[in-house]
Amino acid sequence: MEIQVNQPLDRLNTFGLGARAPFLARPTDADQVRSALAFARERAMSVLVLGGGSNIVLAHDPEGLVLRPSMTGRCVLEDGDDVLLRVGAGEDWTDLVAWTLRQGLWGLENLSLIPGTAGAAPVQNIGAYGVELADHLHAIEAVEIASGRSRIFPAAECAFGYRDSIFKQAERDRWVIVALVLRLSRSPHLRTGYGTIRQELETMGIASPGPIDVAQAVIRIRRSKLPDPSVVGNCGSFFSNPVVDADTYARLLASHPGLTAHPQENGGFKLAAAWLIDRCGLKGTRRGPVGIHPDHALVLVNYGGATGRDVLALADAVRDAVEHRFGVTLQIEPRVV
């Protein structure tokens, strides 16, 4: 297992932030993961697992070993109307979804074009357009960072929630996910009721859509909504939508009649962070190499050569402005390292 020294990470995160890894390993199977972990353990180093770097802000150079899971492979374990598909953690999620659709394996169409690796998908239970990974996950194969032992996590043990899982909570930073087993179907079960999918299908002139049409609609909507990280560095939505209690919502609505909000099961209201930022007049703001995208108030961008500190300074300014105007505190969605 080759361990590289003092490696640039700017091409390994979609923000394009210029951090360096003291040590970098790209294991291609579980044994190589164990070797890399043993290397770190013998030197009492910390380990950062870095997938596609699309949900991470590298504010500092990581310490210790950066481990980039690079296991590939797609293998049907069980075939029938339901299909169990094992995929390596290093598989690119977008390529994987497109490949399943070409095989006539349905289920992931609404999750098209989400950046990142398969191995990271369970960490925040990726979701889009009314579908989340948990709907199609059977099990996870992982290696424990501290000991190198293997463990299977059945989906029921992953405590999946909205953009949440055991890997962000109790088991955070304890495991390298090396493979997923997905449960897909040979029969389509289309979910077109979320967002503007139906409208987009209509625009495409498709009256009786199949799963590939739904995937195409999702891709078209996403391309029109979010900037492509390969064109301008970003990590998608930078702030989570804040949830406030009913009294706060009523108070805000009285002074800001256009306020956008979705009622929650617990009686609270989820506010649109993009709306709050936009109303502070920040869309399109630029501060040196970083800025807020001119069309997407929730997306911070790197126009070239930005550091994580530049990004966090802009994020602080945004949070201060929203707090000052609305009394609402925004939380950063990606992981800050």
Ligand SMILES: Cc1cc2nc3c(=O)[nH]c(=O)nc-3n(C[C@H](O)[C@H](O)[C@H](O)COP(=O)(O)OP(=O)(O)OC[C@H]3O[C@@H](n4cnc5c(N)ncnc54)[C@H](O)[C@@H]3O)c2cc1C
């Ligand atoms: C333009 C854009 C659009 C996006 N749209 C969506 C969306 O619609 N829905 C959505 O849910 N997300 C979205 N995201 C966020 C992102 O795509 C997902 O969170 C994705 O799963 C991150 O994958 P990654 O491989 O890049 O993970 P990274 O950013 O590298 O890592 C994220 C976290 O997972 C951990 N991790 C990564 N790989 C492993 C592994 N193999 N084992 C253990 N831990 C691991 C890391 O340590 C880190 O804590 C978007 C991001 C961008 C840039």
